[in-house]
Amino acid sequence: MTSIEELNNYGINLPDDFSDGVVICDIYTNWCGPCKILSPVLEKLASEGLIKLFKVDLEQNRPLGERFSVHAIPTLLFFKEGKLIEESVIIDGEKAVENGKMVGNWGEKRIREVISKIG
Numbered sequence: 247m248t249s250i251e252e253l254n255n256y257g258i259n260l261p262d263d264f265s266d267g268v269v270i271c272d273i274y275t276n277w278c279g280p281c282k283i284l285s286p287v288l289e290k291l292a293s294e295g296l297i298k299l300f301k302v303d304l305e306q307n308r309p310l311g312e313r314f315s316v317h318a319i320p321t322l323l324f325f326k327e328g329k330l331i332e333e334s335v336i337i338d339g340e341k342a343v344e345n346g347k348m349v350g351n352w353g354e355k356r357i358r359e360v361i362s363k364i365g
Contacts, residue, residue, distance in 0.1 A: 248330040248346070256302075256310040264298050265328035268365050272301045273311065273321040280351040281320040287354045288322075296361055314347060322348040322357075326364050335360050 250265055260269075272288055274281035285301075292299040304311045304319060314323060323346055324331050330346035337359050342348055348360065 247332065250325050250328045250330075253310070256307055256313065258300065258302065258307075258310070260300060264300070264325075267298060267327070268296070268361055269298045269300070269325040269328075271323040271325070272299060273304050273314070273316050273323065274301060274319055275304050278319050284320050284351045287357065290354070291357065291361070296358070296365075316347075318349050320349075320351055324348065324360065324364060331364055333364075335363050337363075 250260060250269060253260065253271075270288060270291075272281075272285065274285065288297070288299050291297050302310055304316060310316075314321070324335075324343055325346070331343065332345065334341050334345075335343035337352075337356055342352060342356060342360055343364075348357075352360075
């Protein structure tokens, strides 16, 4: 099981309070249009206190992308209580999250549904 502490190996140092609750890692690039659309949605969810959010520019941290097999962006990694979630999350019959990872911009409604299922 992957713990949030392992991210230190990739130069990501998070506050201690990121070891509890739902934490989302937004893996993006500056040139990605869907990433730019998704970013304010995630920031809104964080400001509402639903999640804790940190962002990683894939172009600045390729080793992290390799570790989590990131082949498309945006990619979201979902952690709960300091661990990458392992179960799949199904929304409307579709696998939205697999092995803690959601690929693509599924939109605010779907992300809220995922948070409610894992929260």
